[in-house]
Amino acid sequence: MKQEYTISLFTEDHIGILSRITLILTRRQINIESITASESAVQGVQMLTMVVTTTPDMVNKVATQIEKLVDVIKVFVHTSPEIICQEIALYKVTSRGLMSGSMIGDLVQKHHARILEVTPEYIVVEKSGNRAEITDLLAVLEPCGVLQFVRSGRIAVTRQVKELNAYLKEMEEAERGGPEKLEVYN
Amino acid sequence: MNFIMSNDKTKTTNMKNSDSERSQISGAEALLKCLIEEGVDTIFGYPGGAIMPVYDKLLDYSDRLRHILTRHEQGAAHAAQAYAMVTGRPGVCFATSGPGATNLVTGIANAFLDSVPVVFITAQVTSGLIGTDAFQETDILGISMPVTKWNAQVKKAADIPDTIARAFYIARSGRPGPVLVDISKDAQFENLSYSYRKCTYIRSYNPVIPLHIRDIESAAVMINHADKPLILAGHGVILSGAADELKALAEKGGIPVAATLLGLPAFPQRHRLFVGMLGMHGNYAPNVLTNQADLIIAIGMRFDDRVTGNLKKYAPEARIIHIEIDKAEINKNVRVDLEINNDAREVLTTLLPLLREKSREKWIREFRILDRVEYEKVIRPETEPGQDEIRMGEVVKTVSDITEGDAVIVTDVGQHQMAVARYYRFSEKSTLVTSGGMGTMGFGLPASLGAASGNPGKPVIAFIGDGGFQMTLQELGTIMQYQIPVKIILLNNSFLGMVRQWQEMFFNGRYASTEMVNPDFVALAGAYGIQARSVTRREELSQAVGTMLAAEGPFLVEVAIGREANILPMVEPGASVSEVTLTYR
Ligand SMILES: Cc1ncc(C[n+]2csc(CCOP(=O)(O)OP(=O)(O)O)c2C)c(N)n1
Ligand SMILES: [Mg+2]
Numbered sequence: 126m127k128q129e130y131t132i133s134l135f136t137e138d139h140i141g142i143l144s145r146i147t148l149i150l151t152r153r154q155i156n157i158e159s160i161t162a163s164e165s166a167v168q169g170v171q172m173l174t175m176v177v178t179t180t181p182d183m184v185n186k187v188a189t190q191i192e193k194l195v196d197v198i199k200v201f202v203h204t205s206p207e208i209i210c211q212e213i214a215l216y217k218v219t220s221r222g223l224m225s226g227s228m229i230g231d232l233v234q235k236h237h238a239r240i241l242e243v244t245p246e247y248i249v250v251e252k253s254g255n256r257a258e259i260t261d262l263l264a265v266l267e268p269c270g271v272l273q274f275v276r277s278g279r280i281a282v283t284r285q286v287k288e289l290n291a292y293l294k295e296m297e298e299a300e301r302g303g304p305e306k307l308e309v310y311n
Numbered sequence: 312m313n314f315i316m317s318n319d320k321t322k323t324t325n326m327k328n329s330d331s332e333r334s335q336i337s338g339a340e341a342l343l344k345c346l347i348e349e350g351v352d353t354i355f356g357y358p359g360g361a362i363m364p365v366y367d368k369l370l371d372y373s374d375r376l377r378h379i380l381t382r383h384e385q386g387a388a389h390a391a392q393a394y395a396m397v398t399g400r401p402g403v404c405f406a407t408s409g410p411g412a413t414n415l416v417t418g419i420a421n422a423f424l425d426s427v428p429v430v431f432i433t434a435q436v437t438s439g440l441i442g443t444d445a446f447q448e449t450d451i452l453g454i455s456m457p458v459t460k461w462n463a464q465v466k467k468a469a470d471i472p473d474t475i476a477r478a479f480y481i482a483r484s485g486r487p488g489p490v491l492v493d494i495s496k497d498a499q500f501e502n503l504s505y506s507y508r509k510c511t512y513i514r515s516y517n518p519v520i521p522l523h524i525r526d527i528e529s530a531a532v533m534i535n536h537a538d539k540p541l542i543l544a545g546h547g548v549i550l551s552g553a554a555d556e557l558k559a560l561a562e563k564g565g566i567p568v569a570a571t572l573l574g575l576p577a578f579p580q581r582h583r584l585f586v587g588m589l590g591m592h593g594n595y596a597p598n599v600l601t602n603q604a605d606l607i608i609a610i611g612m613r614f615d616d617r618v619t620g621n622l623k624k625y626a627p628e629a630r631i632i633h634i635e636i637d638k639a640e641i642n643k644n645v646r647v648d649l650e651i652n653n654d655a656r657e658v659l660t661t662l663l664p665l666l667r668e669k670s671r672e673k674w675i676r677e678f679r680i681l682d683r684v685e686y687e688k689v690i691r692p693e694t695e696p697g698q699d700e701i702r703m704g705e706v707v708k709t710v711s712d713i714t715e716g717d718a719v720i721v722t723d724v725g726q727h728q729m730a731v732a733r734y735y736r737f738s739e740k741s742t743l744v745t746s747g748g749m750g751t752m753g754f755g756l757p758a759s760l761g762a763a764s765g766n767p768g769k770p771v772i773a774f775i776g777d778g779g780f781q782m783t784l785q786e787l788g789t790i791m792q793y794q795i796p797v798k799i800i801l802l803n804n805s806f807l808g809m810v811r812q813w814q815e816m817f818f819n820g821r822y823a824s825t826e827m828v829n830p831d832f833v834a835l836a837g838a839y840g841i842q843a844r845s846v847t848r849r850e851e852l853s854q855a856v857g858t859m860l861a862a863e864g865p866f867l868v869e870v871a872i873g874r875e876a877n878i879l880p881m882v883e884p885g886a887s888v889s890e891v892t893l894t895y896r
Binding site: 136137139144148152185186189190192195196197198 | 462514638
């Protein structure tokens with residue numbers, strides 16, 4: 126059965142590593158539904174978070190193939206219940222539409238959104254949440270006239286926080302024997 | 312051959328060389344010094360604009376670095392791979408930017424699929440021009456990404472030593488494979504303050520896996536309790552230098568051993584426990600009995616579809632133990648019951664004392680019964696055809712009998728390749744250089760010159776088809792120039808035989824573009840100053856082979872083979888390994 130997986134991985138920040146990773150997924154016809162790249166808590170280590178929909182068997186195959194890449198440090202695969210994840214979205218809505226009725230109040234109270242900028246023509250609203258929440262708010266705002274809408278890729282932490290930290294520790298310990306210095310920030 | 316062992320040597324020399332002299336030299340010269348530090352003495356390659364600074368410096372190092380100028384970059388790549396397979400040390404291959412680099416791609420992919428360490432050095436246009444579609448600029452990094460274990464671009468001379476050190480470490484450690492370093496022309500000219508340190512550690516890459524004794528104990532229990540165990544030996548046995556351990560294991564447990572194409576020299580074929588080659592054109596007994604085995608012990612192999620046939624009907628009775636250094640190969644094609652993700656030699660060494668001594672004669676007899684059937688129906692008619700036209704099998708057998716396994720056997724791809732795999736009797740003394748995973752026609756001739764350049768101390772004999780020969784025959788020029796003593800046996804059936812066989816069997820005998828009008832191969836060899844003769848009658852065969860082997864330099868024997876012979880047995884596409892076709896027509 127296909128299901129949604131979040132693949133989080135740590136890599137050296139070497140040029141080309143993202144291409145190598147996506148090549149593995151495209152060979153297997155797996156679409157990357159969202160992708161976020163950023164510096165991790167460890168200096169010089171990049172973190173990538175990707176969302177894919179595929180079978181359990183296939184996700185394990187591609188994860189081990191990704192982990193085999195020389196510049197990939199570690200890969201984690203999680204199903205949705207195992208992680209806490211957020212996306213962030215910006216909605217640019219016509220001021221006229223949004224000002225009518227009690228919408229503005231609802232935005233803050235019911236949807237936990239924030240107002241970032243107000244002009245006579247448009248208002249920019251920001252919301253973070255899971256995919257469904259962000260899509261829900263879009264539906265709510267649609268009648269007011271949405272001029273622009275963008276959402277980020279997913280970022281995620283696991284529920285068993287230990288897992289990641291433990292691994293970084295291990296890396297650090299392995300490092301003592303090795304030449305490069307590794308700084309762990311948190 | 313043992314890449315792991317050469318890796319150990321690495322560590323010791325490292326101590327000695329870690330404080331190499333610091334001096335200002337050019338990037339091009341630094342590259343050559345790095346290669347020497349890595350123990351390289353032979354380079355295969357082809358020059359061009361972007362790599363000229365390196366070639367210029369090569370002249371100054373010709374006492375320590377021998378450069379073999381092939382006639383095509385693909386040839387250089389195959390030669391470097393064969394050199395690695397014969398010497399156990401990474402091959403090295405140079406090419407210029409643009410077309411030079413793209414001509415390597417087939418050779419890189421071939422080394423990648425067969426896990427052979429080759430360090431490819433390509434030149435790149437000056438760094439300021441990269442990305443502008445400059446003359447002879449091509450994105451070789453992007454192009455080679457799916458077929459290299461690792462690749463990198465260098466645009467500053469100062470980065471050359473560390474990048475080369477990494478390249479060698481990655482190529483030969485873990486599951487070996489090709490790597491590519493692309494060096495811009497300005498980095499070759501630029502000066503750096505040179506020092507070299509071998510690479511022994513990369514944070515994100517750990518090829519040495521801790522041994523899980525528990526798993527090995529479980530394996531021992533499974534083996535000790537099995538009635539019908541079967542060992543499948545692959546290239547990994549040879550790569551990890553585990554042939555002796557494999558033999559000890561098989562003998563102690565009385566376990567029959569079957570091999571993949573690349574695993575053939577991993578186990579002596581005259582040994583009573585050897586039961587043959589697996590897969591599409593493999594032997595009858597190991598294919599059929601794969602599906603009766605109650606335990607399969609797969610060592611350093613990856614369950615390629617040419618080995619397994621129809622996966623749905625593969626080894627239904629067996630539990631499977633997979634000993635494999637590359638974790639991504641485990642559970643990829645076949646679900647296994649016990650995975651041991653480690654180096655074959657380490658695992659077998661630990662496993663051996665836990666094994667109970669057994670003989671399993673009854674099980675082994677089952678193989679011999681089927682062997683008899685295959686002998687009568689296929690092997691005898693192929694190797695002793697009597698009055699008929701000459702068959703590939705009898706040619707291979709003739710060479711096998713004369714050399715007694717003490718040779719480096721090279722093949723191209725096609726029917727003749729399968730004939731060699733089936734009828735050459737490999738032993739501990741043999742090396743097999745063939746294109747397995749890619750099945751690259753044109754591999755044989757350049758690979759043979761690469762193998763012979765490795766000075767194996769035994770004859771290098773290449774079996775090549777008339778089709779594949781004409782894909783890279785320009786390498787006769789290289790053989791001539793360096794007087795490389797390769798012995799070429801051209802099995803000429805005037806057909807792209809393997810494709811013709813498929814057309815006959817699966818496309819109603821419609822021979823679409825498989826028949827060839829061939830040149831006079833003996834005259835062609837003669838044009839290159841290479842001794843040659845043609846054999847059209849069975850009686851001339853062994854004498855011609857004798858003459859060829861006795862000759863000092865290169866020698867070509869063309870043998871006229873029956874035009875429409877088939878390679879059998881065959882596990883037809885979609886069939887199970889137990890549904891082998893023994894006879895056809
Ligand atoms: C580069 C390449 N192109 C095409 C093929 C497909 N192919 C496989 S075997 C074969 C025929 C080989 O003919 P020949 O070299 O004469 O050998 P034979 O089978 O006759 O022994 C072909 C075309 C291939 N393996 N490699
Ligand atoms: Mg042919």
